[in-house]
Amino acid sequence: MQRRGDVVEIELALDRPLPPMSGARPQLQVGDEVASHSRAGDGGRLDRLVFTVDAAQFQRMPVDVPIVIKVGPISNMTAALQPRLADVVVTDAEGGQ
Amino acid sequence: MLRTALCGAFAVAAAVTPAVAFAGEPDDSGPFEVETLSYDFGDEAFTAPGFGGPVEFRGVVYSPAQLDQGPFPLVILLHGRHSTCYDPANPSGFPGDGSFLGAFSQWPCEGNRIAIPSHEGYALPATTLASHGYIVVSISANGINAADNNLDDGGAEARARLIITHLNQWAMFTEGGAAPFGRKYIGAVDLERVGLFGHSRGGEGVARALLLDQDSGGAIGIDAAFLLAPVDFTRPVLSDVPLAVVLPYCDGDVMDLQGAHYFDDARYANPSDLAEKYIFAMQRSNHNYFNTTWSPSTFVSGAVDDFGAFAEFVGTDDPECSEGAGSVRLTELEQQAVHNAYFTAFFRRHLGEDEAFDPILRGDEEAESAGAAAVYATYLAPTDPTTRLDINHLDTDGALQTNTLGEAVSGRGIDGYTLCGLADANEQIDHCVDDLGMLGGEPFDGRQPHTPGLGQLRIAFSAGAEWANALPAGTDASAYGVFQFRAAVDFEGPPRAQGGVQMTVRLRDGSGATASVDVDDYTSALGPPLGEMTPVLPKKQLNGIRLPLADFEGVDLTDLASVEFVFNGQPGALVVSDLAFSDALQEDDPGGTGTGGSDGTDGMTGAVDESAGDDGAGTAGDTTSGSGTDSGTGAAQDGEDGDGGCGCRQDPAGGGSAPLLLGVLGLMRRRRYKS
Numbered sequence: 188m189q190r191r192g193d194v195v196e197i198e199l200a201l202d203r204p205l206p207p208m209s210g211a212r213p214q215l216q217v218g219d220e221v222a223s224h225s226r227a228g229d230g231g232r233l234d235r236l237v238f239t240v241d242a243a244q245f246q247r248m249p250v251d252v253p254i255v256i257k258v259g260p261i262s263n264m265t266a267a268l269q270p271r272l273a274d275v276v277v278t279d280a281e282g283g284q
Numbered sequence: 285m286l287r288t289a290l291c292g293a294f295a296v297a298a299a300v301t302p303a304v305a306f307a308g309e310p311d312d313s314g315p316f317e318v319e320t321l322s323y324d325f326g327d328e329a330f331t332a333p334g335f336g337g338p339v340e341f342r343g344v345v346y347s348p349a350q351l352d353q354g355p356f357p358l359v360i361l362l363h364g365r366h367s368t369c370y371d372p373a374n375p376s377g378f379p380g381d382g383s384f385l386g387a388f389s390q391w392p393c394e395g396n397r398i399a400i401p402s403h404e405g406y407a408l409p410a411t412t413l414a415s416h417g418y419i420v421v422s423i424s425a426n427g428i429n430a431a432d433n434n435l436d437d438g439g440a441e442a443r444a445r446l447i448i449t450h451l452n453q454w455a456m457f458t459e460g461g462a463a464p465f466g467r468k469y470i471g472a473v474d475l476e477r478v479g480l481f482g483h484s485r486g487g488e489g490v491a492r493a494l495l496l497d498q499d500s501g502g503a504i505g506i507d508a509a510f511l512l513a514p515v516d517f518t519r520p521v522l523s524d525v526p527l528a529v530v531l532p533y534c535d536g537d538v539m540d541l542q543g544a545h546y547f548d549d550a551r552y553a554n555p556s557d558l559a560e561k562y563i564f565a566m567q568r569s570n571h572n573y574f575n576t577t578w579s580p581s582t583f584v585s586g587a588v589d590d591f592g593a594f595a596e597f598v599g600t601d602d603p604e605c606s607e608g609a610g611s612v613r614l615t616e617l618e619q620q621a622v623h624n625a626y627f628t629a630f631f632r633r634h635l636g637e638d639e640a641f642d643p644i645l646r647g648d649e650e651a652e653s654a655g656a657a658a659v660y661a662t663y664l665a666p667t668d669p670t671t672r673l674d675i676n677h678l679d680t681d682g683a684l685q686t687n688t689l690g691e692a693v694s695g696r697g698i699d700g701y702t703l704c705g706l707a708d709a710n711e712q713i714d715h716c717v718d719d720l721g722m723l724g725g726e727p728f729d730g731r732q733p734h735t736p737g738l739g740q741l742r743i744a745f746s747a748g749a750e751w752a753n754a755l756p757a758g759t760d761a762s763a764y765g766v767f768q769f770r771a772a773v774d775f776e777g778p779p780r781a782q783g784g785v786q787m788t789v790r791l792r793d794g795s796g797a798t799a800s801v802d803v804d805d806y807t808s809a810l811g812p813p814l815g816e817m818t819p820v821l822p823k824k825q826l827n828g829i830r831l832p833l834a835d836f837e838g839v840d841l842t843d844l845a846s847v848e849f850v851f852n853g854q855p856g857a858l859v860v861s862d863l864a865f866s867d868a869l870q871e872d873d874p875g876g877t878g879t880g881g882s883d884g885t886d887g888m889t890g891a892v893d894e895s896a897g898d899d900g901a902g903t904a905g906d907t908t909s910g911s912g913t914d915s916g917t918g919a920a921q922d923g924e925d926g927d928g929g930c931g932c933r934q935d936p937a938g939g940g941s942a943p944l945l946l947g948v949l950g951l952m953r954r955r956r957y958k959s
Contacts, residue, residue: 209515209537224433
């Protein structure tokens with residue numbers, strides 16, 4: 188995690204790259220909280236996903252619950268493809284580890 | 285806005301493609317030699333208001349070599365979302381890791397990586413159209429692709445701004461000349477005939493560009509839009525512009541074929557909309573192979589069979605849509621060929637007024653190159669009483685008993701009779717698929733492209749069942765060419781017939797005379813739905829069914845009383861919508877108006893009886909509530925002014941400020957129907 192002002196970035200490491208898709212926008216679900224703003228990892232890596240949430244939403248995210256990445260069309264009901272998470276990188280606030 | 289990199293623009297001459305003589309198919313090459321050039325203002329030359337990163341400003345130009353024979357219509361192509369960069373030293377990643385591991389999503393490309401040229405992937409349709417006298421420009425949007433998932437609209441607004449800025453740039457090229465082409469294109473571009481093409485997220489970018497232009501009073505004047513497997517995140521409603529939407533049945537990216545909403549939402553949104561609309565449902569086609577840069581056999585990195593990738597995630601496959609042994613999927617070349625035909629036919633029709641391919645566009649004929657694609661067209665004629673008489677929209681509860689013309693709807697032998705596909709006031713969706721199926725542990729809605737939005741009659745029937753829409757007394761349909769409706773086999777209906785649904789359409793006139801035609805004689809659209817891979821296949825994808833009125837021999841078309849569906853095969857089920865008489869006949873068209881004769885079937889009275897096998901009149905079937913469709917229009921955002929200090933030209937960015945005008949060219953060709 189990186190905090191930039193009121194924005195928190197959560198980077199997830201996947202065990203395989205996710206091909207860029209048009210119809211699917213990755214979503215991060217932690218408990219009942221869903222984040223849908225994302226980008227590839229630093230360096231454009233497709234096996235890394237960085238989700239952006241505001242600090243308030245981040246505070247609402249529970250700990251010790253499964254983290255799920257959903258990929259599916261968003262104009263309709265969402266699907267839940269679940270890449271196997273190889274690692275979850277959560278770094279500390281203000282850029283620290 | 286365009287920044288200082290404009291100064292560094294350069295052009296590259298690529299090739300001149302010899303042309304062959306024009307023949308009879310829309311994708312045959314035309315009379316012009318095609319010259320291919322490109323322009324490039326740099327990786328960071330464009331920024332869109334509210335967009336978080338730099339965007340390149342470049343395009344590849346396919347134009348007639350004989351520019352002095354212009355001016356030619358202009359068509360802008362915009363690719364969709366894809367990887368943006370790759371490492372030429374390691375384009376496919378490591379063996380066994382998939383072809384897209386060597387690709388990246390960043391902008392600009394760092395280090396030794398180079399840009400993936402998605403905009404170069406439409407050379408075939410661009411060249412074909414250019415050979416008929418069009419200037420086709422395919423623009424690059426990698427910078428948007430690298431950062432668009434951070435935006436609520438998926439980058440639609442930024443893509444629209446990019447399109448408009450290129451259009452404004454082309455106004456400069458043709459009006460006064462500009463670098464890198466100097467005076468080359470002065471007078472060569474007809475800015476009164478402008479078309480847009482967008483693939484995938486590029487499709488919604490085109491949609492947003494249309495709305496931005498319309499919101500600005502039509503400063504540019506966009507005359508035709510072709511959306512290839514588009515996303516529809518924000519549900520914009522597009523009116524007053526000829527619109528085509530391609531839906532690839534085996535799309536492994538936009539799996540729910542949400543682009544169907546563009547057609548569905550626009551049908552009745554504007555009661556004075558004179559623009560024609562089309563859906564081309566292409567079977568056995570995936571999302572990516574329309575673009576050669578996204579096709580594994582023609583590009584080294586980032587290219588993948590999207591349906592195959594999806595199937596790999598799911599852990600299963602389907603011979604209708606998966607590649608490999610026993611597959612019936614189109615090859616890359618086949619898929620590109622069929623797209624080329626419909627793309628070219630559409631723009632030649634709506635920018636060039638070339639009506640020769642109306643039968644293909646409307647679904648009365650199929651392009652030769654469609655081949656195994658089995659393209660099903662759905663057509664909506666202009667909303668004008670001379671071109672279309674709507675019989676039943678099936679978009680309200682009441683449509684189950686009273687049709688759009690205010691007349692009775694009745695039936696017998698009907699086993700199920702409900703309305704589906706609409707959302708109610710609380711946005712609760714009345715699905716047309718009962719069992720959505722599960723994916724990743726959650727319901728997945730991948731088999732009903734038209735839901736929510738399109739009201740559909742869901743009708744199950746016994747053998748011999750009938751369903752009728754009465755017409756106002758003395759209805760004169762003799763000026764129309766066809767009776768048409770949209771339908772799909774309801775694969776959840778009882779039972780799923782092996783051969784699909786067999787049905788007859790019967791017209792009855794005021795004297796009681798009737799005439800019937802079998803749907804199977806005109807289309808295979810009611811054949812067995814393809815695929816078994818729940819929850820994405822098969823799909824309840826409605827296809828257009830058009831029956832020439834001239835073939836209803838022996839009935840007085842000037843005095844019709846009802847349109848009747850007769851389910852004379854096995855028991856089954858359909859979803860149905862949009863019954864209409866369509867297509868204005870020309871004076872020399874052989875529309876029949878004969879009278880007399882009867883097939884001996886009694887007329888029906890009363891409302892639908894849901895009791896199987898009961899011939900008597902009964903009470904109306906249950907209905908589902910809800911009406912209307914979601915709609916949204918994006919508010920235009922003004923572009924930022926300024927040239928970033930370059931000083932070598934005015935900044936053309938800023939959203940449709942150039943005074944381009946709308947217009948059409950009249951080149952009349954043979955036609956059977958007019959609209």
